Amino acid sequence: MPEEHKIRVVLAKLGLDGHDRGIKVVARILRDAGIEVIYLGLRQTTESIVSAAEQEDADAIGLSMHNAGHLVLAPAMMAALDDADLDIPLIIGGIVPDVDVPVLQAAGVAAILGPGAPADEVVAAVRNAVAAAAT
Amino acid sequence: MSVRSLPPDELVDAARSGNRRAIGRLLTLVERGGAVADAITDLTHPLIGGAHVVGITGAPGAGKSTLTGQLTRILPEMGLTPAVLAVDPSSPLSGGAILGDRVRMDGVAGEEVFIRSVATRGHAGGLALSVPGAVRVFDAVGFDPVIIETVGVGQVEVDVVGAADTAVVVVNPGWGDAVQANKAGLLEVADVFVINKADRPGANDTRRDLELMLDLSHMSGQEDESGYRPPIIMTTATDGSGVSNVWDAVQAHRAHLDATGKLAERRAARLRYEVANRVDAALGARITAALDGYDLDPDRSPAAHAENVVGLITLS
Numbered sequence: 001m002p003e004e005h006k007i008r009v010v011l012a013k014l015g016l017d018g019h020d021r022g023i024k025v026v027a028r029i030l031r032d033a034g035i036e037v038i039y040l041g042l043r044q045t046t047e048s049i050v051s052a053a054e055q056e057d058a059d060a061i062g063l064s065m066h067n068a069g070h071l072v073l074a075p076a077m078m079a080a081l082d083d084a085d086l087d088i089p090l091i092i093g094g095i096v097p098d099v100d101v102p103v104l105q106a107a108g109v110a111a112i113l114g115p116g117a118p119a120d121e122v123v124a125a126v127r128n129a130v131a132a133a134a135t
Numbered sequence: 136m137s138v139r140s141l142p143p144d145e146l147v148d149a150a151r152s153g154n155r156r157a158i159g160r161l162l163t164l165v166e167r168g169g170a171v172a173d174a175i176t177d178l179t180h181p182l183i184g185g186a187h188v189v190g191i192t193g194a195p196g197a198g199k200s201t202l203t204g205q206l207t208r209i210l211p212e213m214g215l216t217p218a219v220l221a222v223d224p225s226s227p228l229s230g231g232a233i234l235g236d237r238v239r240m241d242g243v244a245g246e247e248v249f250i251r252s253v254a255t256r257g258h259a260g261g262l263a264l265s266v267p268g269a270v271r272v273f274d275a276v277g278f279d280p281v282i283i284e285t286v287g288v289g290q291v292e293v294d295v296v297g298a299a300d301t302a303v304v305v306v307n308p309g310w311g312d313a314v315q316a317n318k319a320g321l322l323e324v325a326d327v328f329v330i331n332k333a334d335r336p337g338a339n340d341t342r343r344d345l346e347l348m349l350d351l352s353h354m355s356g357q358e359d360e361s362g363y364r365p366p367i368i369m370t371t372a373t374d375g376s377g378v379s380n381v382w383d384a385v386q387a388h389r390a391h392l393d394a395t396g397k398l399a400e401r402r403a404a405r406l407r408y409e410v411a412n413r414v415d416a417a418l419g420a421r422i423t424a425a426l427d428g429y430d431l432d433p434d435r436s437p438a439a440h441a442e443n444v445v446g447l448i449t450l451s
Contacts, residue, residue: 005167006230006254006256008163027233028233030231031226031229031231031232031233032226032228032229032231033229033231034226034229034230034231035231036225036231036232036234036252036254037231037232037233037234038234038237038252039233039234039235039237039238040237040238040241041235041237041238041241044241048241051155052237052250054155054156054159055155055158055159055249055250055251056159056251056252057139057156057159057160057162057163086156087137
């Protein structure tokens with residue numbers, strides 16, 4: 001009996017950033033859309049996220065950033081994924097000023113979700129990023 | 136070519152040479168089930184080396200993940216290479232899940248430890264159907280022990296007994312009284328008891344209740360005929376107190392299994408259980424197929440219908 005392939009997403013906060021309300025909301029939105037969320041929690045490193053993504057065979061990685069560190073942290077995460085030869089899409093959520101969006105896109109971030117993004121937009125961003133990576 | 140798209144036999148080779156992405160991929164494919172999962176089971180079964188499988192179960196919030204995380208810290212120091220299957224529930228409504236066991240193992244499990252989060256995907260009983268296949272992958276790759284952490288269970292979810300060599304049941308101070316301790320279910324199947332959060336008031340009362348329950352098992356002749364009595368270990372998993380005693384107790388239980396020949400018995404029962412589950416699933420599909428083409432006349436008795444449908448299945 002062919003079952004649809006469940007999407008598995010690793011969610012984490014990278015670095016020193018304790019604002020985890022948003023990421024918990026996102027975890028719940030994804031769960032309610034039938035997605036399996038592997039939740040790593042606060043104060044993760046690029047190494048711990050790469051390691052978890054490998055072990056969990058993640059289809060996507062979602063990082064929440066509320067500490068204005070995204071211009072450093074997002075490219076650092078992309079570099080860590082490249083170093084590990086992991087072709088997994090990275091999605092950033094949180095406070096990213098409009099002017100920084102093209103910068104992150106140029107760095108290879110698959111999608112950027114701002115404050116107030118509706119649930120269906122969050123789910124669509126994950127599904128689209130996973131579908132694009134599979135082709 | 137990405138590791139993720141390798142065929143099963145090359146994935147198994149890559150996994151056995153230490154490629155963690157390949158191990159992760161094999162676990163995904165086993166979890167999805169179907170022909171590919173069966174092929175992986177065929178490939179990995181001859182490679183298993185008899186890893187000791189430890190089940191850790193207990194109520195939600197009892198400290199299973201924290202205890203598991205602490206175990207994964209001390210085991211590598213003993214030269215062991217543990218792998219963990221951490222099971223959390225799937226939503227019965229959406230099929231999605233939030234798998235949060237890694238949060239409690241954060242910074243505890245070292246790089247050499249492999250942790251995989253598993254959703255139950257609709258299976259009751261405290262485990263996921265894919266657990267035996269995933270344990271087999273870990274064993275074939277060379278991990279030993281394999282620790283299975285169940286979902287938070289109540290009183291009757293005892294699947295872990297069918298899946299593990301040693302069942303560790305985690306309880307907390309204030310969880311119940313002597314009557315609770317003597318109800319049937321989870322407590323009957325423990326090989327090792329852990330009273331976690333033992334720094335809290337009531338730990339000694341809980342210990343007394345459990346000891347009394349074990350005394351009654353002895354009186355009623357339910358005790359293991361070789362006289363094995365499950366030890367009760369006190370822990371505070373958040374700071375690691377008592378955790379090494381838990382491992383000592385698991386080792387002692389393993390020695391008991393080896394000495395009495397019960398290990399082979401348990402593993403034979405485990406194989407039978409897994410095969411029964413597979414047969415069950417295969418027959419379930421045939422039942423559905425038979426019913427799809429069957430005219431359910433509401434004026435006839437359900438018993439007569441069932442007999443007819445059984446006839447259709449055995450004929451096919």
